[in-house]
Amino acid sequence: MNTGNTTKTTNTGNTANIVIAGAAETDEVGRLPQHSTLSLHLEAARNTLADAGMTKDDIDGIATVGTPGPIQVAHALGITPSWLDGTGVGGSSFLFHVRHAAAAIRAGLCTTVLITHGESGRSRIGAGRFGLGSDSLMGQFELPYGVVGPPSSFTLTALRYMKETGLTHEQLAEVAVAQRRWAHLNPRAMYRDLITVDDVLASRLVAYPFHLLECCLVTDGGGALIVTSQERSRRDPVHLLGAGEAMDAPMISQMEDFTTSKGFRLSGEAAFAEAGISHDDVDHLMVYDAFAHVPIYGLEDLGFVKRGEAGAFIAEGHTSPGGRLPLNTNGGGLSYTHTGMYGMFAIQEAVRQLRGEAAAQVPGVEVSVVLGNGGMFASAATLVLANRLP
């Protein structure tokens, strides 16, 4: 078979340009006690189909996580997919779904994938049960020490990072201050009032060295994406230039090095390599921010700054409105919304920025990088998105 010159002229199969052809959140995010978990998925899905100019009959692949899972979501929507992905590795899962969808479309397994997120994180309506068995790994080797969810365990790495790099308590607080500046510009953000370092340090201690304002919100909401090949897109597409996925350890106590995330590094390297971009090409950045230290790790582990420099970089305003590397421009999990699996909202904001329709729009965004965390530095994925091909 002569395939010598086909790759130059086709845009299907292994060479297909993969795009995000639809993206939307639920009508509201925040406190939504009248919404079940499933209804959040479905509202996000319907909004996204409308955004894409598509109907459910255009969808032949479905991906979502955990409760209620891909079968319930597809069945409720009246979709019989020929491809399902239930990858559930925490809040980064939706970035994994985008990467897996791209591979499935290129492999010819399906053509158009709907990825949904809905989580009644605050109101817990129709939500999955918390809790791990006392014979699970965490049940035996972490929970007996009085861990109460992520605020008392995801935070465990910070003191070691501070000792090794010299990061100060004030610099950690600056992360929350910088993100509140973005939330101030976003009418959908849960917390919009500007705050100071003193405000952060005066908020109550949750788990030293973390104060309340250095911890993410807990909200209800959802979002969805449609991933397909460029030909099938019916609106200005957002191109997937590259993606990477990685992991570190199933318990934070077993993380390889408390001062750097292996998952962040490896997924970032893979995504940048596939996209063929350098850091100078990046106009906009989203880093999953469950707690204030996570964007610091993200900036360093993705290579935007050198080790130990991220705290000063943020404190000097470089990630704030008007700065050279706008970061978490929706206000992030610290101020915008955090349903529990925040990664979907990080992707949504990148898409809005690339379309030029964000609440706090950054001028001239052409390339955006999204870094998702899952669990407590357990899984990670990175997407490189752009509104143009290289």
Add this chain to the structure above:
Amino acid sequence: MKAVPKPTPDTQPFWDGTAAGELRIQRCLTCERHYFYPRPSCPHCGSGTVEWVRASGRASLYSYVINHRPAPGFEEGGPYAIAVVELEEGVRMMTNIVNIEITPENLPLDLDLKVVFERRGEVHVPLFEPAGGAA
């Protein structure tokens, strides 16, 4: 009441050890490296030929938080230290720091520690205190 771990066949030797007042971890007979948490093959070289050994019980403070929102059973005694310690053998585990007033000043990183055991129902949980004795 504080959470009580429930052993599995993989982890039973660890919990048998704590009941006997010993901190036991695994060691690979092929590459001779220690590892933790309990599992049937060596994460370094992949060998399935591994043994249980008694750790010295000496450790240093790798990182911690002082938790202000107590878990069930932790309401008494105020904020407590959830810590990750590095054993002399090189492996790390989560624990609580006990027998010292829990303040940042009292808990500099790399503080020398030694293991003690706390009974929880049928299980003994390894905790750590300053190696210099109670403050």
